[in-house]
Amino acid sequence: MAPRKKRIDSASAAQPLSELAGEAPLRRVLPQDIEAERGLLGSILIDPERVWDLCTMRGVVSEAFVEPAHRSIYGAMERLMAKGQPIDGITIDNYLRGTNESETVGGLQTLKVLMDRTPTSAHAGYYADLVIDQFVRRSILGAVRQIEQNVYDATQSPDYVLGNAEQTILSIGEGKNRRATTVEWKTSVQDTLQMLTKHLESPGELSGIPTGFKALDNQLRGLQKGAMIVLAARPSMGKTSLAMNIAECVARGRDINGIPMRTGNKTHPKRGVLVFSCEMPQVQLTTRMLCGMAEISAREVERGGQFIKKSVVLPKLQAAAKELAEMPIFCDDQGGLDVMELRARARHLCKKHPIELIVIDYLQLLGHREFAQQGQQVMVSKISGEIKAMAKELNVPVLVLSQLSRANEQRGGDEKPKNSDLRDSGAIEQDADVIMLLRRPSFMSARVPEHDDPLLAIVDVSKNRNGATGEVRLNFNGPITRFKDRVETNPEALTGDMVPADDLPTP
Numbered sequence: 001m002a003p004r005k006k007r008i009d010s011a012s013a014a015q016p017l018s019e020l021a022g023e024a025p026l027r028r029v030l031p032q033d034i035e036a037e038r039g040l041l042g043s044i045l046i047d048p049e050r051v052w053d054l055c056t057m058r059g060v061v062s063e064a065f066v067e068p069a070h071r072s073i074y075g076a077m078e079r080l081m082a083k084g085q086p087i088d089g090i091t092i093d094n095y096l097r098g099t100n101e102s103e104t105v106g107g108l109q110t111l112k113v114l115m116d117r118t119p120t121s122a123h124a125g126y127y128a129d130l131v132i133d134q135f136v137r138r139s140i141l142g143a144v145r146q147i148e149q150n151v152y153d154a155t156q157s158p159d160y161v162l163g164n165a166e167q168t169i170l171s172i173g174e175g176k177n178r179r180a181t182t183v184e185w186k187t188s189v190q191d192t193l194q195m196l197t198k199h200l201e202s203p204g205e206l207s208g209i210p211t212g213f214k215a216l217d218n219q220l221r222g223l224q225k226g227a228m229i230v231l232a233a234r235p236s237m238g239k240t241s242l243a244m245n246i247a248e249c250v251a252r253g254r255d256i257n258g259i260p261m262r263t264g265n266k267t268h269p270k271r272g273v274l275v276f277s278c279e280m281p282q283v284q285l286t287t288r289m290l291c292g293m294a295e296i297s298a299r300e301v302e303r304g305g306q307f308i309k310k311s312v313v314l315p316k317l318q319a320a321a322k323e324l325a326e327m328p329i330f331c332d333d334q335g336g337l338d339v340m341e342l343r344a345r346a347r348h349l350c351k352k353h354p355i356e357l358i359v360i361d362y363l364q365l366l367g368h369r370e371f372a373q374q375g376q377q378v379m380v381s382k383i384s385g386e387i388k389a390m391a392k393e394l395n396v397p398v399l400v401l402s403q404l405s406r407a408n409e410q411r412g413g414d415e416k417p418k419n420s421d422l423r424d425s426g427a428i429e430q431d432a433d434v435i436m437l438l439r440r441p442s443f444m445s446a447r448v449p450e451h452d453d454p455l456l457a458i459v460d461v462s463k464n465r466n467g468a469t470g471e472v473r474l475n476f477n478g479p480i481t482r483f484k485d486r487v488e489t490n491p492e493a494l495t496g497d498m499v500p501a502d503d504l505p506t507p
Helices: 017-023 034-046 048-058 068-082 089-098 107-116 124-151 158-177 185-201 214-220 239-252 282-294 298-303 310-325 339-352 369-374 376-394 407-411 427-431 491-498
Strands: 228-233 272-277 329-332 355-361 398-403 434-439 456-464 470-477 482-485
Touching: 034 048, 034 068, 034 107, 034 124, 048 068, 048 124, 068 089, 068 107, 089 107, 124 158, 158 339, 214 456, 214 470, 228 239, 228 376, 239 272, 239 282, 239 355, 239 398, 239 482, 272 282, 272 339, 282 298, 282 310, 282 329, 339 355, 339 376, 355 376, 369 376, 376 398, 376 427
Parallel strands: 228 398, 228 434, 272 329, 272 355, 355 398
Antiparallel strands: 434 456, 456 470, 470 482
């Protein structure tokens, strides 16, 4: 039996995408248009200022040229433009002499031929499009070869391979479609005036998806599409509970009190919510949501009938379960999820269902295979960037939970957390459009103001890229893991007879 041919060229696996795109050994000739490359370079030499701006707007780079000499010439042009130096045959040849590439390229004679064979620079845009189109085809081939390499790598999970393949192909398309677009100033002013007029004619109307909490919506104006919203807290402060309360309200179309959400004459419908629960199994999330909607302590239900009346509690649970089952909530509770797999799963679900909010619990539990060996800070920084990119790509708000360090406790004073306390990476603070820092004074030291109020929860909107910052005060009922707008400070008035006094949260 003849030996099986090796499927993958092991040397190609280590090559960057640009090299694969330009010089991958294939049986057929690589997609290319040498004449278009010559025409584009000749056009730049004839009219450098106009044609260079055109190339920049179309995203032409040196890797787009398949001919090595053309690639070197365009690379020299890039360096000269970056230094603010003129582009002509002499300056390019001098630069190439300095890099020992002049003889390889052919010196001044080659540059003169490029100019002589280009009758006019008027067709430069057409040449640039041809060069980019062939580069995209070669990039796709290079990506396919890399994807094939990953497929045969047994150390990589199928979900990761699929997510990486999708991201690679999408990045090629994004690069091709990336153009320098300038909106006419007059149009921009008119659009802005129209938006402001709408706000004046419809006072109180939210520009984003309502959270279900009036105080929070007044501060945020809703959850904005394409925004990365970070909710951070120390452990056991209730960040998962608050995130799931918001998810419930969005999916239910009702506020936290069960009242249909309206802004002006608009009634908000049920909206699809995707939850990635990296820490808590789905059954625990469902238990929290079910008991919270029924306003029953899950711990008391688990203890049994001697603590609560079954005839009272069961109908409430059944009614809540009936409504909860109809909510468009999708939950993925796989632990140790790679952020690229997460993006792939989110992308698939958004194509199949009208998802309008994504919740991730929580950021530091995600992984990034490519950067896992470079330390936690680098990896978290890259994960944060991927989540931000996902929010923009899918055009939905992404509510991502994050841990805080102990820095606020060590500072003393009122122990208020700061943005700099976000754990493992400063990139989270930079990437986030909104940062909400949750704290509960009763869980802090006795010197903290309002330490003796067991219900008080403070959400500090410490960063709001498109709005105001400030603190929002809520009540948190620990036994039923439920936040509410702060309208009452009497524990008995909020919890009723269902919650024994010893079950109230204690410092």
